[in-house]
Amino acid sequence: MNEIRFPENFVWGAATAAFQIEGAAQEDGRGASIWDTFCRTPGKVYAGHTGDVACDHYHRYSDDVALMAELGLQAYRFSVAWPRIQPDGTGPVNPRGLDFYDRLVDTLIARGIDPIVTLYHWDLPQTLQDRGGWLNRETAEHFAEYAAAVHTRLGDRVRTWTTLNEPWCSSYLGYGNGVHAPGQQDPAAAFTAIHHLLLGHGLAAGALRAAGVQVVGITLNPTDVQPADPTSADDAEAVRLVDGMHNRIFLDPLLKGGYPDDMLAHVARYVDPATFIRDEDEKTIAAPIELLGINYYSPTYVAWRPGAAGDDKYPGTEGRVHFLPATGPVTDMGWLIEADGLTRLLERLGRDYPGVPLMITENGAAFADRPRYDPSVDDGEVRDPDRIAYLDGHLRAAHTALARGVDLRGYLVWSLLDNFEWAEGYRKRFGIIHVDYLTQRRTPKASARWYQEVIARNGL
Numbered sequence: 258m259n260e261i262r263f264p265e266n267f268v269w270g271a272a273t274a275a276f277q278i279e280g281a282a283q284e285d286g287r288g289a290s291i292w293d294t295f296c297r298t299p300g301k302v303y304a305g306h307t308g309d310v311a312c313d314h315y316h317r318y319s320d321d322v323a324l325m326a327e328l329g330l331q332a333y334r335f336s337v338a339w340p341r342i343q344p345d346g347t348g349p350v351n352p353r354g355l356d357f358y359d360r361l362v363d364t365l366i367a368r369g370i371d372p373i374v375t376l377y378h379w380d381l382p383q384t385l386q387d388r389g390g391w392l393n394r395e396t397a398e399h400f401a402e403y404a405a406a407v408h409t410r411l412g413d414r415v416r417t418w419t420t421l422n423e424p425w426c427s428s429y430l431g432y433g434n435g436v437h438a439p440g441q442q443d444p445a446a447a448f449t450a451i452h453h454l455l456l457g458h459g460l461a462a463g464a465l466r467a468a469g470v471q472v473v474g475i476t477l478n479p480t481d482v483q484p485a486d487p488t489s490a491d492d493a494e495a496v497r498l499v500d501g502m503h504n505r506i507f508l509d510p511l512l513k514g515g516y517p518d519d520m521l522a523h524v525a526r527y528v529d530p531a532t533f534i535r536d537e538d539e540k541t542i543a544a545p546i547e548l549l550g551i552n553y554y555s556p557t558y559v560a561w562r563p564g565a566a567g568d569d570k571y572p573g574t575e576g577r578v579h580f581l582p583a584t585g586p587v588t589d590m591g592w593l594i595e596a597d598g599l600t601r602l603l604e605r606l607g608r609d610y611p612g613v614p615l616m617i618t619e620n621g622a623a624f625a626d627r628p629r630y631d632p633s634v635d636d637g638e639v640r641d642p643d644r645i646a647y648l649d650g651h652l653r654a655a656h657t658a659l660a661r662g663v664d665l666r667g668y669l670v671w672s673l674l675d676n677f678e679w680a681e682g683y684r685k686r687f688g689i690i691h692v693d694y695l696t697q698r699r700t701p702k703a704s705a706r707w708y709q710e711v712i713a714r715n716g717l
């Protein structure tokens with residue numbers, strides 16, 4: 258394969274999220290989040306796994322940052338746990354919660370690693386959920402107050418601030434099909450949640466801007482939507498609907514000033530949008546941003562299938578769209594591996610939403626490590642050739658988009674560590690660093706060593 262080089266200032270890093278790695282769930286005044294509750298709801302999370310200990314990163318952050326430095330990471334994207342900062346989601350801040358992120362940021366900076374903050378990676382304070390969560394407009398206002406409070410403490414050292422991680426998941430999985438916390442199952446609720454999440458983003462973006470932040474952003478998980486049959490007009494209609502619900506319903510209000518008309522009409526089949534969208538909201542949501550984070554894992558293939566049952570993945574497409582099962586190689590999550598989807602997605606974003614710099618804020622794959630536990634070959638190495646192949650393919654795909662003029666500023670691998678994979682618990686491993694949950698021992702996998710070289714040579 259050809260050698261490829263990335264641009265001079267291209268940023269290389271890794272990403273994590275608070276609930277997935279921190280543990281210390283009861284410590285230093287942290288309040289409960291909707292994920293603490295969800296983990297304790299029978300049947301929701303694999304084997305009843307919880308975030309109580311996770312990777313114990315709360316206590317081991319300093320060693321973890323040392324590992325990041327060893328790998329040569331230039332940036333580290335982490336999320337702040339809202340219930341550590343405001344245990345009940347509102348009111349006075351809990352200084353001990355802020356102290357943790359203060360120490361983390363200092364440690365990163367001392368090692369020359371640029372901190373990228375995500376303010377919300379799904380761990381809503383349970384108290385706010387008790388008042389309706391993202392179905393309650395006030396949650397959006399509370400989110401902006403929380404954002405300002407975190408900025409007051411970290412704003413002198415953190416340059417890059419992102420508001421939400423993947424509001425698609427918070428809304429559709431959290432309120433639409435119940436796969437994520439808080440586990441509600443109602444398409445109308447999902448649409449209401451989308452709006453309040455976006456409003457929360459807009460209000461928080463405004464608060465950060467007022468505080469002087471120069472790089473404000475948000476992370477989405479837009480997908481590359483493809484038709485089962487490229488010659489079918491019906492399948493093209495399925496693509497339009499899914500692209501609308503997955504991508505445009507978030508991207509258009511953020512970057513084009515308002516919701517797409519076809520999506521407003523679609524939502525109206527479930528709930529009157531006028532019950533939650535107020536006059537100035539679209540203006541608030543369209544606050545300027547300097548960074549659009551993209552989390553990419555897999556493309557989406559769809560067919561038009563009137564009357565189809567059982568596709569509950571996208572609440573609001575029931576009986577209209579069939580989501581094709583993977584027809585090629587998959588990861589341990591069952592997600593189709595298709596790096597070209599990343600090139601197509603990046604080019605499409607560059608074309609349809611010009612002017613906003615992009616960063617891949619997550620990309621990676623779950624694979625079982627092998628054959629570490631085979632005593633005949635247990636030499637301490639964690640072999641993950643599938644992950645190396647996945648990352649290599651996706652970096653080449655990103656590079657192709659760059660070569661075609663897409664303004665892509667960096668790449669953050671998901672994830673630094675094996676961690677709590679939401680409804681899948683600890684059984685799915687996304688890390689480039691292996692975590693032995695019995696001992697909390699960290700072992701960089703072969704992919705981490707490979708990534709270290711990619712960074713060192715700024716290319717493949």
Ligand code: GBH
Pocket residue numbers: 274422423426478552554555570591592619671678679687
């Ligand atoms: C991200 O979510 C999260 O930000 C991160 O916390 C998480 O650990 C990581 O990815 C890995 O899951 O239903 O089979 O068609 C990604 C969530 C993944 C949601 C792909 C939509 C569609 C797969 N997205 N998924 S499928």
